Amino acid sequence: MVSPQTTPAITNYQIPTGKVYWTDDATPGTEVDLGNMVECSISNNVTTKDHTRTYGGSRRIDKTIVTLVSGSIKLTLDEITQYAIGMFALGTVTDHTGGAGWNVTALTRTNFNGLLRIVGDNSEGPQVDWHGYVNLSPTADFFFIRNNDDWNGIPLEGKIQAHPLYGFGLYTVRALHEGLTA
Numbered sequence: 001m002v003s004p005q006t007t008p009a010i011t012n013y014q015i016p017t018g019k020v021y022w023t024d025d026a027t028p029g030t031e032v033d034l035g036n037m038v039e040c041s042i043s044n045n046v047t048t049k050d051h052t053r054t055y056g057g058s059r060r061i062d063k064t065i066v067t068l069v070s071g072s073i074k075l076t077l078d079e080i081t082q083y084a085i086g087m088f089a090l091g092t093v094t095d096h097t098g099g100a101g102w103n104v105t106a107l108t109r110t111n112f113n114g115l116l117r118i119v120g121d122n123s124e125g126p127q128v129d130w131h132g133y134v135n136l137s138p139t140a141d142f143f144f145i146r147n148n149d150d151w152n153g154i155p156l157e158g159k160i161q162a163h164p165l166y167g168f169g170l171y172t173v174r175a176l177h178e179g180l181t182a
Contacts (some may be wrong), residue, residue, distance in 0.1 A: 114132075115166075131169070
């Protein structure tokens with residue numbers, strides 16, 4: 001039996017922060033810290049089909065069924081690393097200087113599938129972790145030059161896929177300081 005959280009309680013308010021780790025299908029068993037995130041969010045998508053009754057002079061919805069459920073994820077990486085550039089460029093990363101630099105050959109991969117692990121490390125409110133299998137792809141521009149003083153970022157979006165262990169994503173909610181898993 002799951003013990004319920006006490007509500008209302010100010011300890012349930014959260015200012016989310018955390019770490020995001022990636023295990024690419026191309027390198028199984030190698031988990032990579034994706035660095036600082038500007039944002040990371042998950043959305044549930046529900047598609048429904050309405051049935052209408054036409055009696056009585058106007059149509060009325062008398063039944064609604066769910067025909068599709070899916071999930072999506074958005075993240076913005078702001079550390080410019082070989083993994084971040086590789087994901088943005090849909091590319092293959094190679095070391096060209098014995099560890100002092102790297103190349104990314106763009107558009108050599110058609111997808112980035114793998115396990116994403118989010119570990120909540122916020123100091124205010126419950127810490128929420130998430131594990132899931134996703135397909136990631138870039139969603140906006142990478143700036144080489146900007147006419148303002150904004151930080152650069154690498155925005156990615158993904159579709160949450162079914163996984164034998166995590167289903168369509170496994171959430172773990174921990175009370176503050178219950179034990180960080182990373």
